[in-house]
Amino acid sequence: MKMRNSTYWIFLAPCLLALAMVLILPFFQGVYYSFTEYNGFEVTEFVGLDNYIKLFQDDQFLYSLLFTGGFSVASVIGINIIGLLLALFVTQKMGKFNTVFRTIFFMPNLIGGIILGFIWQFIFLKAFEGIADLTGLDFFKGWLADTETGFWGLVILFIWQMSGYIMIIYISFLNNIPDELIEASTIDGANVWQRFWKIKFPLLAPAFTVSLFLSLSNAFKVYDQNMALTAGGPFSSTQMATMNIYDSAFKVQEMGYAQAKAIIFLLIITVISVIQLYMTRKRETDL
Amino acid sequence: MKKNVIKGLGTALLLSGLLVGCSSNSSGGDGGGKVVVDVFNIKVETKDQLEAMIEKYESENENVDINLTTVGGGQDAASALQAKFSSNEEPAIFLLGGLSDAEKYQKYLLDVSDMESAKTAIDGTLQGSTIDGTPYGIPLNIEGFGWMINKEIFTSAGVDPASIASYDDFVKAVETIDSKKEELGLEAVFGFSGKEDWVTSQFSNHFTAPEFDNDLNVAYESTELTYKYGDRMKEYTDLINQYNVQPILSLDYSTSVEELFINDKVAIIHQGNWIVPSLDSIDPTFSQEKLGILPLYVSGDDEGFISAGPSWFWGINKEKDEEVVETSKDFIDWMYTSDYGKQQIVEEFKYIPAHDGYDIESITDPVSKEVYQMLLDEKARVWAHNQHPNGFGSTAFFPEYQKYLNGDISWDEFTATTSSKFTEMR
Numbered sequence: 001m002k003m004r005n006s007t008y009w010i011f012l013a014p015c016l017l018a019l020a021m022v023l024i025l026p027f028f029q030g031v032y033y034s035f036t037e038y039n040g041f042e043v044t045e046f047v048g049l050d051n052y053i054k055l056f057q058d059d060q061f062l063y064s065l066l067f068t069g070g071f072s073v074a075s076v077i078g079i080n081i082i083g084l085l086l087a088l089f090v091t092q093k094m095g096k097f098n099t100v101f102r103t104i105f106f107m108p109n110l111i112g113g114i115i116l117g118f119i120w121q122f123i124f125l126k127a128f129e130g131i132a133d134l135t136g137l138d139f140f141k142g143w144l145a146d147t148e149t150g151f152w153g154l155v156i157l158f159i160w161q162m163s164g165y166i167m168i169i170y171i172s173f174l175n176n177i178p179d180e181l182i183e184a185s186t187i188d189g190a191n192v193w194q195r196f197w198k199i200k201f202p203l204l205a206p207a208f209t210v211s212l213f214l215s216l217s218n219a220f221k222v223y224d225q226n227m228a229l230t231a232g233g234p235f236s237s238t239q240m241a242t243m244n245i246y247d248s249a250f251k252v253q254e255m256g257y258a259q260a261k262a263i264i265f266l267l268i269i270t271v272i273s274v275i276q277l278y279m280t281r282k283r284e285t286d287l
Numbered sequence: 288m289k290k291n292v293i294k295g296l297g298t299a300l301l302l303s304g305l306l307v308g309c310s311s312n313s314s315g316g317d318g319g320g321k322v323v324v325d326v327f328n329i330k331v332e333t334k335d336q337l338e339a340m341i342e343k344y345e346s347e348n349e350n351v352d353i354n355l356t357t358v359g360g361g362q363d364a365a366s367a368l369q370a371k372f373s374s375n376e377e378p379a380i381f382l383l384g385g386l387s388d389a390e391k392y393q394k395y396l397l398d399v400s401d402m403e404s405a406k407t408a409i410d411g412t413l414q415g416s417t418i419d420g421t422p423y424g425i426p427l428n429i430e431g432f433g434w435m436i437n438k439e440i441f442t443s444a445g446v447d448p449a450s451i452a453s454y455d456d457f458v459k460a461v462e463t464i465d466s467k468k469e470e471l472g473l474e475a476v477f478g479f480s481g482k483e484d485w486v487t488s489q490f491s492n493h494f495t496a497p498e499f500d501n502d503l504n505v506a507y508e509s510t511e512l513t514y515k516y517g518d519r520m521k522e523y524t525d526l527i528n529q530y531n532v533q534p535i536l537s538l539d540y541s542t543s544v545e546e547l548f549i550n551d552k553v554a555i556i557h558q559g560n561w562i563v564p565s566l567d568s569i570d571p572t573f574s575q576e577k578l579g580i581l582p583l584y585v586s587g588d589d590e591g592f593i594s595a596g597p598s599w600f601w602g603i604n605k606e607k608d609e610e611v612v613e614t615s616k617d618f619i620d621w622m623y624t625s626d627y628g629k630q631q632i633v634e635e636f637k638y639i640p641a642h643d644g645y646d647i648e649s650i651t652d653p654v655s656k657e658v659y660q661m662l663l664d665e666k667a668r669v670w671a672h673n674q675h676p677n678g679f680g681s682t683a684f685f686p687e688y689q690k691y692l693n694g695d696i697s698w699d700e701f702t703a704t705t706s707s708k709f710t711e712m713r
Contacts, residue, residue: 039391040373060686125537145534146693233482234536235689236682250366252678252712253391 034260039253051260060236061261064244065268071154071240072219078159079215080208083166088196090167091174102171106164113161117228120157124149124229150230150238157225162218166211173207174200209280216276220269241265321352322614327368327378329599330427331359332564336635343627344618351614379607379615382427383600385673386507389416389423396423397605402616404623407642414503415670416600424600425619428638431595431658431667432489432559434581440464440554441579443471452591454519454584458526464554465530471551478553479527480543481535487688488672488680490557492594493583494520495675496668507674512709514702516585521698523583527557528692536689549573555581560655564637567652574652582666595658595667597641676712683708 034052037045055061090101108116124143132140143149177200185199223242226232232239232247239247245265249258328337334357341353356378358367365388368381372392383389389396399405404425405413416424441448444464451457465476480486498515499506514520532538532553544562547553549569563574582591603615622628623642632638633645639655639662650656661667672680684705691701 040369041391125542142534142537145537231482233686233689234693235686235695237686246366247678247682250369251681252676253369 030259031263033256034263036256037254038256038259040249040255043256047256051257052264054257055261055264060239061241061244063237064239064241065265067151067238068220068222068241071151071158071222072216074151074155075158075162075219076212076215078155079162079166079219080211082159082163083211083215084170084204086163086167087170087174091171102167105167108161108163109165111161113222113224114228116157116161117225120153120160121229124153144230145234147234147237150234153229154222154226154238157229158219158222161225162215166215169211169214170204170207173204177203205280205284209277209284212276212280213273217269217273220265220272321350322610324351324353324380324611324614324618325376325378326353326355327371327381328355328357329359329364329368329382329384331357332561333636333638336631339635340622340628340631344621348614348617351618353618377604377606379604379611380619381602381604383416383424383602384598385415385670386418386503387674387677389418389600389602392602393418393423395602395604395606397603397612397616399423399425399603399616403620404642407624407644409641409643412597412641415597415673416602424602425623426597426641427599427601428597428632428636429595429641429659429662430559430561430598430639431580431593431662432557433493433583433593434555435548435558435562435654436579436581437548437551437554437577438579439577440471440473440551443467444554448579448581451581453589454522455588457581457584461526461530461555471554473554474547474552475532476530476554477527477532478538478543478547478556479531479535480538480540480556481531481689481692482537482539484681484685486540486557487685488675489559489594490523491520491680491684491688492670492672493585493592493668496594496671497586497592499671499674501668501671503669503671503674506669506671510710510713512675512706514706517698517702519585524688524691535692545569560637560639560652560658563652563654567637574654578652578654580654580657582661592666592668593658593661594670595639595662596670598670598673676709679709679712683712 033043035046035048036043037047086105090098090105092098094101111119121144128140128143131137144153181199181203182195185195190198221242222240223246226238226240226243230238232243241261242265245258245261248254248261326337326341328334330337334355337357338355341355345351345353356371358364364382365384368378371378371381372395377395381392383392383396398421400422402425405422408426409429412426412429413422413424415426416422436448438448441460441464444467446460446463448460451460461476464471464473468474468476479490494514494516495512496506498513499509528535532543532547543553543556544558545565548556549566560580563578566573566578580593582593584591586592601619603612603619605612607615623632623640624644629640629645630649632640633649634651637650637652637655639650639659647656647659650659658667675684687696687701687705687708690696691698696704
């Protein structure tokens with residue numbers, strides 16, 4: 001037993017050490033900096049809770065949090081619906097096309113956020129403008145130039161990027177549903193619609209836990225897509241919380257203040273994720 | 288159990304030793320007996336030219352190895368520099384944007400006053416890097432900005448650019464061109480990039496520099512922005528917005544310059560002479576035949592100014608090893624005072640030199656010459672907006688200005704909000 005213990009710790013050590021160095025230490029350092037005035041080089045003053053008091057009066061920060069929340073809700077719903085539909089589609093009997101479609105749908109996930117941002121910027125600005133000129137539809141005009149189209153632009157981009165990834169998770173769970181169950185329900189006279197809602201859907205509950213968690217936490221942490229697509233514009237109205245934090249740190253150079261914002265942001269994500277995990281876990285059913 | 292903990296700690300120490308070993312190897316200044324100088328460049332437009340310059344220098348000085356990092360374009364280069372410093376990868380030579388940068392990095396910065404390239408700098412150009420009488424940076428070049436115009440469009444519309452001598456003339460010219468935009472094939476008169484925070488900041492400089500007595504130190508120390516010339520700024524803004532390509536808020540730099548302006552789709556943009564190399568790479572005849580610059584009429588109706596001055600300064604990191612510092616000094620001096628360097632600066636970089644002893648006639652494009660002439664004639668304002676509080680231009684001024692352009696707030700709200708932000712952020 002003793003032997004097992006020591007090898008256990010030795011094998012764990014590199015991982016623990018790496019975690020400590022890149023996550024745990026910086027985290028506590030960050031908490032400390034959030035109570036100070038810090039310019040990136042040196043701590044100039046210990047200000048206690050001032051940074052935290054200030055951020056609750058910072059309209060732009062509160063707005064960014066709300067905007068990020070709205071964005072997350074819209075994209076989580078979108079990603080999961082589309083991801084599930086894609087998964088249902090590629091699990092049909094199509095022979096070789098299954099793999100082809102899976103690859104195609106997963107592909108956007110392999111492209112980096114910045115590149116995606118620029119691709120979609122081109123689509124929204126140039127391609128949409130072209131469609132507008134051809135068809136005369138006002139709908140395609142002036143995308144990304146106001147808050148609303150900026151918001152939906154970001155949501156569309158993010159859904160496009162994440163759906164393929166979430167699809168993979170749904171596929172694996174769909175494949176795990178025993179054929180007997182499906183067969184039995186067919187014999188009992190259930191149609192496609194009933195089979196999906198009464199059989200597959202409840203059995204997919206664990207997949208929802210994972211997919212919702214992944215899409216939710218990723219949606220909250222979006223930065224590069226935001227940066228490349230709208231850069232927060234117009235007038236900072238599509239600025240996500242992460243970008244707001246980055247701006248206070250590197251543009252206004254108030255590192256301590258930015259750190260305080262980051263801590264609050266971390267708390268919010270943690271609370272939301274824990275609630276979500278708790279709620280969806282409860283719904284999971286066993287066979 | 289205790290033994291296990293000790294073993295674990297031992298492994299940890301060993302590993303951390305390895306990691307530290309790695310990092311000290313890579314950051315050592317003597318990679319293979321060579322002097323390694325890291326240069327942090329922000330001028331993305333002249334990256335290739337700088338690389339060529341470095342290659343030439345390396346071939347002349349075989350024991351020197353210069354690593355160039357270029358960050359710029361759409362990214363926030365100042366943040367990248369700060370990140371370099373925060374991660375202890377301080378470059379040996381880097382660009383300072385103005386007095387606040389000089390103050391921020393002051394403890395790293397070498398007093399450059401005994402360098403040859405500081406002695407030959409044109410009078411006044413060191414001001415933007417001087418704290419308490421000590422210069423901390425060598426001016427990179429002179430850059431001037433104002434209305435960049437397509438003279439051909441002006442002439443086709445029947446307006447002689449040289450005849451514009453007052454604000455009213457300018458408005459008339461804009462209206463005349465607008466009335467003929469169909470036959471000229473224009474999309475709009477202006478191609479103002481309302482998406483770029485630096486463009487709006489530069490635009491504001493014409494109106495804030497005179498408020499600060501056209502003096503960088505006054506601008507740097509000022510705790511308030513009163514918009515003394517705000518009325519004229521509003522008039523110009525409304526004029527732009529009325530005759531601009533819409534939506535103005537999503538018009539970015541490259542669309543404005545590399546698509547609309549060069550293809551004769553807009554007649555006027557707000558830019559500076561730094562666009563010349565990009566224009567040349569698309570159409571070399573454009574800057575020779577069509578490009579012109581017009582001043583703004585701010586403090587008086589018939590006295591026009593552009594803004595011109597050194598935009599950036601080369602700072603040298605004195606915390607580096609002695610030989611790295613010496614090499615850095617030598618490289619900068621060589622770049623600005625050797626015959627080869629001078630020729631490159633003017634002909635390849637297409638810079639307007641900030642140093643004496645250059646042959647002005649060798650400046651190849653007419654606009655750069657014009658900017659230089661206006662600077663000498665004192666028809667140019669300083670770059671006061673670089674001395675505003677950190678982040679003011681991009682996080683306070685820019686969003687409010689966009690709101691005004693979009694019609695969401697009134698001009699009074701705009702000036703009130705940004706003024707109070709200015710004081711708060713200082």
